[in-house]
Amino acid sequence: MSKVAIQRCQTYEYDLVYSSLINIIENSDFPAVENKRVLLKPNILSDSKPELGITTNPVVVEAMVNIVKSKGAREVLVGDSPGLHTPQFHGKNCGIAAVCERTNATWVNFADNPRTHKVNRKTKLNMARVLDEVDVVISIAKFKTHELMYLTGCVKNMFGTLPGLNKSPCHIKAASREKFAALICDIFKESHCNYGIVDGIIGMEGPGPANGTLRQIGLLIGSSDCFEVDEAMRIIMSYKQDDIPILNEGKRKGLTSLTPTWTLLDPNDLIIKDYRIVDVAKKEGLIKSLLIPFLTRGSDRKKAQKRPTPNFDEKLCIRCKRCIDICPARALSLKNNVVTLEETKCVRCYCCHEMCPVAAITIEKDK
Numbered sequence: 048m049s050k051v052a053i054q055r056c057q058t059y060e061y062d063l064v065y066s067s068l069i070n071i072i073e074n075s076d077f078p079a080v081e082n083k084r085v086l087l088k089p090n091i092l093s094d095s096k097p098e099l100g101i102t103t104n105p106v107v108v109e110a111m112v113n114i115v116k117s118k119g120a121r122e123v124l125v126g127d128s129p130g131l132h133t134p135q136f137h138g139k140n141c142g143i144a145a146v147c148e149r150t151n152a153t154w155v156n157f158a159d160n161p162r163t164h165k166v167n168r169k170t171k172l173n174m175a176r177v178l179d180e181v182d183v184v185i186s187i188a189k190f191k192t193h194e195l196m197y198l199t200g201c202v203k204n205m206f207g208t209l210p211g212l213n214k215s216p217c218h219i220k221a222a223s224r225e226k227f228a229a230l231i232c233d234i235f236k237e238s239h240c241n242y243g244i245v246d247g248i249i250g251m252e253g254p255g256p257a258n259g260t261l262r263q264i265g266l267l268i269g270s271s272d273c274f275e276v277d278e279a280m281r282i283i284m285s286y287k288q289d290d291i292p293i294l295n296e297g298k299r300k301g302l303t304s305l306t307p308t309w310t311l312l313d314p315n316d317l318i319i320k321d322y323r324i325v326d327v328a329k330k331e332g333l334i335k336s337l338l339i340p341f342l343t344r345g346s347d348r349k350k351a352q353k354r355p356t357p358n359f360d361e362k363l364c365i366r367c368k369r370c371i372d373i374c375p376a377r378a379l380s381l382k383n384n385v386v387t388l389e390e391t392k393c394v395r396c397y398c399c400h401e402m403c404p405v406a407a408i409t410i411e412k413d414k
């Protein structure tokens with residue numbers, strides 16, 4: 048049972064964000080950082096402008112750097128790795144490079160010399176080496192919906208510790224929602240994350256995590272149990288109790304008890320009934336859920352392919368090829384100058400949808 052602190056904060060005005068975060072930290076189990084090296088891991092899904100609301104707002108990151116420093120940290124490091132990670136990436140457009148310059152925090156390139164981790168019995172993955180070199184890890188996520196995982200918060204944020212395209216094979220290894228959620232939990236565990244903050248001052252609803260619409264939420268949330276921060280998000284977004292695969296898997300794996308103590312505000316008083324959530328796939332009835340593994344001969348990919356395919360709007364598409372480069376299944380190509388999908392290869396991971404800079408890719412309602 049962990050303390051989860053939810054604090055109102057309506058704007059990105061620095062002093063307000065700073066004092067709100069201090070209140071959160073004082074009302075939750077913030078780790079000791081004195082004389083320690085501390086890694087802050089914001090969500091930089093793509094290096095886009097802060098006003099697009101895709102990335103953790105730089106004001107929240109700056110306030111956290113200064114708070115951690117004021118508590119005596121020896122060094123504060125900041126880093127993330129988008130799916131399409133260029134060698135020179137350092138968070139320039141999203142404003143986080145400037146935060147590092149202003150605060151003397153050290154920017155870490157996760158793609159430099161990653162280390163292979165055995166995240167579970169069958170899976171080895173390259174993760175940012177800095178995880179082995181710091182004492183405290185803090186996930187600073189963004190309050191957003193997510194087409195595949197329904198919401199993305201502090202736990203899913205740690206997927207970014209896999210540098211660039213090292214993330215892609217995970218969608219092939221674990222194509223079903225449940226298996227992907229289980230793998231995210233394993234990666235989260237391996238990241239040894241100690242604390243989570245969610246920037247919910249402005250959140251994203253609808254087809255997140257990159258192409259949804261922005262919505263004023265006016266909240267910051269923090270806890271030493273990242274699953275319980277995400278549980279607060281689930282409640283506020285008005286998802287049902289068992290809707291979120293990462294929370295279900297986290298509980299099943301014993302990584303959280305999901306019995307939070309709300310020390311400031313209670314999310315049950317903050318539910319946004321008309322929040323535009325992602326349609327949750329109907330749960331299989333008992334008989335069907337027992338039969339499906341047999342009918343699909345255990346094929347994770349076949350199960351994933353029951354989900355809807357992405358649709359490409361030729362008129363909106365600017366032929367940047369980001370979707371083609373990110374696709375883990377190599378299901379996309381440019382034919383006659385039109386992005387073309389090979390449906391039988393597609394594993395419905397929606398990475399293409401996340402990466403499209405002009406919202407030319409849509410996902411229809413789940414079956």
Ligand code: SF4
Binds near residue numbers: 374377379388392398
């Ligand atoms: S086409 Fe899109 S949804 Fe399908 S596998 Fe490729 S990236 Fe994933």
Ligand code: SF4
Binds near residue numbers: 404407408
């Ligand atoms: S990412 Fe979007 S704009 Fe770029 S090629 Fe794909 S569909 Fe077109």
